[in-house]
Amino acid sequence: MTGALTLGHMLGDTVMDVLARYHRMRGEPTLWVPGVDHAGLATQVEVRRRLQRQGTVFEDLPREVALAEIERWRAEHERRIVEQIRAGGFSVDWTRFRYTMDAASVRATREVFVSLFREGLVYRGERMVNWDPRLRTAVSDLEVVHSEEEGDLLFVRYAWADGAPEGILVATVRPETIFGDVAVAVHPEDERHRGEVGREVVVPLTGRRVPVIADRSVDPLFGAGALKITPRHDPIDREIAMRNPGLATPTEIFDEQARLVGEWVPSEFRGLDRDEAREKTTARLEQEGLVVRRTRYRHAVARSERSDAVIEPRLSTQWFVRMAPLATPVVDAVRRGEIRIHPERWNRTFFRWMEEIQDWCVSRQVLWGHAIPVHYCKACGEATANVEVPTECPSCHGRDLAADPDVLDTWFTSWLWPFVALGWPERTADLERYYPTSVLVTGRDIMFFWVARMMMAGYRFMGDRPFSDVYFTGMMRDEAGHRMSKHLGNSPDPLEVIRERGADALRFALVFPNPTDEDSSFGAATLDGGRNFLTKLWNLVRFSLGHIPPGTPAPESPPALVPGSALENRWIVERYQRTAAEVDAALAAFEPSRAATALHTFVWHDLADRYVEIAKDALFGHRGEPLQRETQATLLFVVERTLRLLHPFVPHVTEELWHAIPHEGPLLARAGWPRSAEVSPDPIAEVEMGPVLEAVRLFRNLRAEEHVAVSRTSRAWIRPSGPEIERVLVSERATTARLSQIGELSFLDASAPPPPGTASRVSSIGEFYLERPAGGPGGSAALEREREMLAGLLAKTQARLTDTGFRGRAPAEVVREAEAKAAELKERIDRIDQRIREETPP
Numbered sequence: 001m002t003g004a005l006t007l008g009h010m011l012g013d014t015v016m017d018v019l020a021r022y023h024r025m026r027g028e029p030t031l032w033v034p035g036v037d038h039a040g041l042a043t044q045v046e047v048r049r050r051l052q053r054q055g056t057v058f059e060d061l062p063r064e065v066a067l068a069e070i071e072r073w074r075a076e077h078e079r080r081i082v083e084q085i086r087a088g089g090f091s092v093d094w095t096r097f098r099y100t101m102d103a104a105s106v107r108a109t110r111e112v113f114v115s116l117f118r119e120g121l122v123y124r125g126e127r128m129v130n131w132d133p134r135l136r137t138a139v140s141d142l143e144v145v146h147s148e149e150e151g152d153l154l155f156v157r158y159a160w161a162d163g164a165p166e167g168i169l170v171a172t173v174r175p176e177t178i179f180g181d182v183a184v185a186v187h188p189e190d191e192r193h194r195g196e197v198g199r200e201v202v203v204p205l206t207g208r209r210v211p212v213i214a215d216r217s218v219d220p221l222f223g224a225g226a227l228k229i230t231p232r233h234d235p236i237d238r239e240i241a242m243r244n245p246g247l248a249t250p251t252e253i254f255d256e257q258a259r260l261v262g263e264w265v266p267s268e269f270r271g272l273d274r275d276e277a278r279e280k281t282t283a284r285l286e287q288e289g290l291v292v293r294r295t296r297y298r299h300a301v302a303r304s305e306r307s308d309a310v311i312e313p314r315l316s317t318q319w320f321v322r323m324a325p326l327a328t329p330v331v332d333a334v335r336r337g338e339i340r341i342h343p344e345r346w347n348r349t350f351f352r353w354m355e356e357i358q359d360w361c362v363s364r365q366v367l368w369g370h371a372i373p374v375h376y377c378k379a380c381g382e383a384t385a386n387v388e389v390p391t392e393c394p395s396c397h398g399r400d401l402a403a404d405p406d407v408l409d410t411w412f413t414s415w416l417w418p419f420v421a422l423g424w425p426e427r428t429a430d431l432e433r434y435y436p437t438s439v440l441v442t443g444r445d446i447m448f449f450w451v452a453r454m455m456m457a458g459y460r461f462m463g464d465r466p467f468s469d470v471y472f473t474g475m476m477r478d479e480a481g482h483r484m485s486k487h488l489g490n491s492p493d494p495l496e497v498i499r500e501r502g503a504d505a506l507r508f509a510l511v512f513p514n515p516t517d518e519d520s521s522f523g524a525a526t527l528d529g530g531r532n533f534l535t536k537l538w539n540l541v542r543f544s545l546g547h548i549p550p551g552t553p554a555p556e557s558p559p560a561l562v563p564g565s566a567l568e569n570r571w572i573v574e575r576y577q578r579t580a581a582e583v584d585a586a587l588a589a590f591e592p593s594r595a596a597t598a599l600h601t602f603v604w605h606d607l608a609d610r611y612v613e614i615a616k617d618a619l620f621g622h623r624g625e626p627l628q629r630e631t632q633a634t635l636l637f638v639v640e641r642t643l644r645l646l647h648p649f650v651p652h653v654t655e656e657l658w659h660a661i662p663h664e665g666p667l668l669a670r671a672g673w674p675r676s677a678e679v680s681p682d683p684i685a686e687v688e689m690g691p692v693l694e695a696v697r698l699f700r701n702l703r704a705e706e707h708v709a710v711s712r713t714s715r716a717w718i719r720p721s722g723p724e725i726e727r728v729l730v731s732e733r734a735t736t737a738r739l740s741q742i743g744e745l746s747f748l749d750a751s752a753p754p755p756p757g758t759a760s761r762v763s764s765i766g767e768f769y770l771e772r773p774a775g776g777p778g779g780s781a782a783l784e785r786e787r788e789m790l791a792g793l794l795a796k797t798q799a800r801l802t803d804t805g806f807r808g809r810a811p812a813e814v815v816r817e818a819e820a821k822a823a824e825l826k827e828r829i830d831r832i833d834q835r836i837r838e839e840t841p842p
């Protein structure tokens with residue numbers, strides 16, 4: 001609800017749609033439930049920001065007005081997100097659309113809270129929480145970003161209470177917290193402080209006397225080895241204070257906006273926010289001559305992911321879920337493979353977190369969210385959790401009840417999604433039929449926020465796994481390598497991309513270059529790749545249409561190919577079959593990129609570039625009518641089946657093209673997935689086609705590298721390396737010559753001398769000779785020009801490689817590519833030098 005979907009969401013949705021369409025075409029019952037969550041804190045942050053731009057302070061609004069603003073935001077953004085999902089062509093079931101604040105979700109959330117409350121798995125406690133003073137709420141550990149920042153480390157002298165000279169030196173980056181000090185702690189074995197434990201010091205600027213205590217957790221190497229103890233505002237200090245029960249009970253020195261408050265704070269500082277307070281405290285300490293030393297210091301700072309405010313550790317009363325008992329069945333289930341994580345390597349991260357799991361702080365001090373279903377009796381103080389709002393206290397029957405003012409963390413509803421989306425707590429038909437579900441596709445950034453918690457909720461409330469497979473997509477990065485996020489605003493708007501490039505170009509670009517376990521960078525070039533592929537497919541089908549005779553029926557079965565059929569027809573059908581098997585295997589293994597890559601290679605190289613080129617002669621009738629008919633049937637069969645294989649990836653274009661060719665049925669989306677082993681395997685076809693394609697490749701390279709112009713009369717020779725290769729090449733002589741643009745192709749036997757005036761290459765399948773036209777293009781002037789051009793490129797590449805900045809910054813893959821390019825350029829230059837030497841008379 002926080003805004004628009006990013007390309008990262010589009011990647012996840014595309015993978016989901018590929019799987020959904022694939023399984024639907026295979027005839028399996030496939031349900032994909034769409035929905036949105038209310039994104040409580042995040043939405044409130046956005047609404048607050050929008051109001052701020054209009055000069056309104058969110059916190060000053062009456063509750064109803066504030067909620068109305070949020071509701072207005074929700075309505076706008078839900079529409080936008082729904083529009084994006086539709087534009088992407090994602091085949092969700094709109095009749096089952098759900099929202100995490102709809103009536104059924106409210107009921108489910110309350111049921112779950114009450115059930116955990118009654119089992120003692122949810123409790124209210126005073127704990128040190130991460131407090132965001134800008135948003136004035138607790139946030140979870142997962143919503144805190146840690147980084148190193150520079151600050152001033154002050155060495156402050158705490159004078160001895162008995163008036164003895166000197167005192168004890170305390171190092172701190174937060175002098176404004178001294179008002180909350182209850183002690184100064186030193187390490188018990190620190191020689192420098194021997195004899196000081198038990199004495200009293202005066203807290204600067206306050207006159208309050210506090211004891212020096214000993215605690216083993218004090219780091220003697222930090223500062224001067226003495227630590228000021230502020231238990232309400234630092235988790236370590238709190239632990240130390242709890243081990244030393246004799247200390248004073250501190251009051252709170254910061255309010256919810258981190259302004260100094262309370263009787264321990266001298267009046268001149270009260271009301272200052274913590275930044276002003278830090279400056280003023282530092283200045284006053286210096287005036288008093290208590291700052292002995294001051295240095296710059298890098299230290300860890302925790303900031304709120306939502307607001308960027310520095311987190312204030314704060315002791316406050318919150319609701320927590322006990323996670324360890326919920327985590328145990330999940331860890332067991334993943335260990336025994338009941339839930340599988342893809343790619344597998346994320347298991348390690350998953351287990352590490354599950355084993356160190358902390359209790360989950362689920363209360364939030366924001367407006368937007370599910371109310372915590374707890375009421376407090378004003379008479380006896382009893383707290384009760386109820387699905388329905390209670391009318392009296394169950395303990396004293398008092399009727400004066402106060403509702404808990406907080407709301408629940410959004411994830412406290414989202415973690416119930418796999419069964420609430422199917423109708424829980426009602427025993428609905430959907431729940432019976434579809435729970436446990438099959439697949440969850442998501443980003444690994446919410447592995448713990450969402451994925452692990454859904455597993456816990458599934459086992460706890462349904463007694464079963466929520467899904468059998470989890471697939472984590474990579475994270476999308478922009479061209480500068482930054483992770484795309486709503487937060488950074490560096491994701492292009494998917495709707496705009498779709499308007500400009502089409503949904504299918506975007507979908508294919510998202511899945512194709514993104515290897516399953518890597519993060520991909522995404523930019524205009526990636527989109528061009530997607531669009532170019534679709535253009536290639538479009539042209540392929542348009543070409544095919546010209547060769548499908550009117551009245552041709554849909555290709556229900558493969559063409560009847562026999563050993564005497566054209567090699568290229570047998571070959572393309574075999575390649576199709578292997579591609580189909582690869583797509584099946586890749587999708588079963590949750591590797592959508594591998595499937596897309598197989599299809600891309602097949603369509604682009606095998607079908608469009610090679611097969612169509614080879615088949616043109618037969619299609620135009622130059623090789624007789626029977627072969628023309630066989631080739632037409634083969635082309636139609638392969639194109640029709642290929643559109644089916646491609647459909648899950650690029651549904652719009654394939655649907656359109658499928659309707660243009662002979663087909664059976666109303667919709668490609670509902671057509672069957674091609675049966676595996678529809679054609680009997682013909683591995684020989686692939687083996688025999690190998691030498692033909694290799695010969696064409698060699699002749700083309702030879703022509704390019706040796707600067708031999710295309711000529712209808714050029715002659716070429718092959719000395720095959722063995723009789724089997726010779727048999728194939730001789731039988732496919734016409735095809736080989738035509739594709740290599742050679743006028744006359746001859747074969748040499750083992751003893752024949754090399755033909756004079758030729759350029760040659762040797763490969764594993766034989767020796768290749770290409771006639772060099774006398775006085776033709778090339779010549780040393782042309783060679784010199786080319787050499788100069790290549791040398792320029794090489795110099796540029798080498799300059800890049802010697803730039804330490806480039807080597808340091810660029811991904812290893814890019815560096816490797818540059819190295820390979822440099823090597824290739826060197827080799828080409830060497831070859832030209834060789835030619836120049838040959839052509840220059842001695």
Ligand SMILES: [Zn+2]
Pocket residue numbers: 377378379380381382393394395396397398
């Ligand atoms: Zn009561």
